[in-house]
Amino acid sequence: MIRIDIEKKLxxxxxxxxxxxxxxxxxxxxxxxxxxxxxxxxTFLKIIAGLVTPEKGKITVNxxxxxxTNAGISLSTQKRKxxxxxxxxxxxxxxNARQHLEYGTTDKAWTQQLLALGKLETLSGHKPEHLSGGxxxxxxxxxxxxxxxxxLLMDEPFSALDQExxxxxxxxxxxxxxxxxxxxxxxxxxPHELDEIADQELFIExx
Amino acid sequence: xxxxxxxxxxxxxxITTVILLLAGLPLAYWLxxxxxxxxxxxxxxxxxxxxxxxxxxxxxxxxxxxPQHGPGKWLHDTFDLxxxxxxxxxxxxxxxxxxxxxxxxxxxxxxxxxVSLAQASYTLGKNERQTFIRVLLPNIRASVxxxxxxxxAHTLGEFGVVLMIGGNIPGVTRxxxxxxxxxxxxxxxxxxxxxxxxxxxxxxxxxxxxFIFNKYKAKSPLE
Numbered sequence: 001m002i003r004i005d006i007e008k009k010l011x012x013x014x015x016x017x018x019x020x021x022x023x024x025x026x027x028x029x030x031x032x033x034x035x036x037x038x039x040x041x042x043t044f045l046k047i048i049a050g051l052v053t054p055e056k057g058k059i060t061v062n063x064x065x066x067x068x069t070n071a072g073i074s075l076s077t078q079k080r081k082x083x084x085x086x087x088x089x090x091x092x093x094x095x096n097a098r099q100h101l102e103y104g105t106t107d108k109a110w111t112q113q114l115l116a117l118g119k120l121e122t123l124s125g126h127k128p129e130h131l132s133g134g135x136x137x138x139x140x141x142x143x144x145x146x147x148x149x150x151x152l153l154m155d156e157p158f159s160a161l162d163q164e165x166x167x168x169x170x171x172x173x174x175x176x177x178x179x180x181x182x183x184x185x186x187x188x189x190x191p192h193e194l195d196e197i198a199d200q201e202l203f204i205e206x207x
Numbered sequence: 208x209x210x211x212x213x214x215x216x217x218x219x220x221x222i223t224t225v226i227l228l229l230a231g232l233p234l235a236y237w238l239x240x241x242x243x244x245x246x247x248x249x250x251x252x253x254x255x256x257x258x259x260x261x262x263x264x265x266x267x268x269x270x271x272x273x274p275q276h277g278p279g280k281w282l283h284d285t286f287d288l289x290x291x292x293x294x295x296x297x298x299x300x301x302x303x304x305x306x307x308x309x310x311x312x313x314x315x316x317x318x319x320x321x322v323s324l325a326q327a328s329y330t331l332g333k334n335e336r337q338t339f340i341r342v343l344l345p346n347i348r349a350s351v352x353x354x355x356x357x358x359x360a361h362t363l364g365e366f367g368v369v370l371m372i373g374g375n376i377p378g379v380t381r382x383x384x385x386x387x388x389x390x391x392x393x394x395x396x397x398x399x400x401x402x403x404x405x406x407x408x409x410x411x412x413x414x415x416x417x418f419i420f421n422k423y424k425a426k427s428p429l430e
Contacts (some may be wrong), residue, residue: 078333103328
């Protein structure tokens with residue numbers, strides 16, 4: 001079980017707003033996070049990953065405290081080891097597809113399995129600049145999975161995929177998530193997207 | 208023709224470039240991360256040699272490292288080191304004088320990389336050092352190369368600062384630029400011409416290599 005109760009001031013158009021979220025995510029669940037642009041969806045994911053620090057808050061994951069601003073506890077991003085799919089993919093221009101996965105894991109069989117999952121086996125030697133938008137997005141998802149995270153944070157991860165590829169990939173990912181018991185938080189800008197796979201949803205209003 | 212000033216110049220430029228590369232990479236990385244008053248002051252100090260007359264820098268280095276005063280006296284008494292009128296003095300002056308040519312392009316290149324690259328690396332469990340070596344550095348390779356070559360080229364052309372701290376001792380501190388000046392002073396235009404031609408050729412090859420390594424795109428020294 002992941003318990004989050006945080007408060008973070010955000011710079012917003014026309015002044016400041018406060019991102020205030022208290023939520024629980026059962027282990028192994030898939031949660032859809034949606035809300036208007038600028039509400040703080042990406043910031044929320046980054047706070048969980050330890051990339052952004054909130055002014056106030058507490059995050060516990062399976063009874064382990066990742067963040068407690070009152071007690072001065074803040075686990076580093078490296079120790080939290082969440083899988084993170086960035087909205088802009090954040091792929092490394094100097095690495096090819098296989099090297100991206102090998103950067104996260106030394107398990108060759110797992111690397112091969114991931115390449116097959118993302119249908120990138122034949123493109124494993126290609127660098128991001130030689131991949132299409134959809135292929136880059138798939139690689140970003142695979143890289144996040146390479147560390148076999150307990151918690152996967154995905155920021156609009158399917159936006160560049162065509163309908164067929166998206167459905168097929170989600171089906172395969174669902175299987176993997178079930179097998180591994182991974183907890184997944186997916187940010188989407190479309191409130192009706194991912195209804196078929198999400199166990200619960202979180203609306204971030206932004207005020 | 209005495210070729211020792213040419214060899215000495217190349218040796219000085221090579222050593223200066225290596226020292227600045229080793230010291231400049233971590234320093235540029237530190238400067239590229241966030242802002243603070245201390246960083247602003249250090250950055251200003253690094254950039255000052257670009258606008259200060261070289262003779263001013265040379266004069267104060269001469270005073271500071273003179274074996275009769277302050278740090279120079281301490282270095283001489285404690286470690287038997289003498290920077291004035293010696294090759295190590297030339298290296299020290301060159302490192303200070305060429306520092307902006309190494310630091311500024313690398314810092315600028317690091318700042319232009321999306322912050323999400325480092326963040327992605329951290330989420331994969333990598334620390335700052337691993338991230339710098341495996342992700343950031345390979346993606347600013349062209350800028351590092353440009354910085355190294357420009358530092359080398361700039362050191363080749365130093366005159367005022369090396370004359371002030373090193374003087375004109377043949378085989379020790381008499382670099383090519385000083386040899387040109389000295390030859391003209393002695394009305395030996397033939398030697399001055401030869402030293403100058405060699406310097407022009409080396410500098411031309413060095414600068415052309417910057418453009419070749421950067422795939423024919425011209426880059427400003429401070430880019």
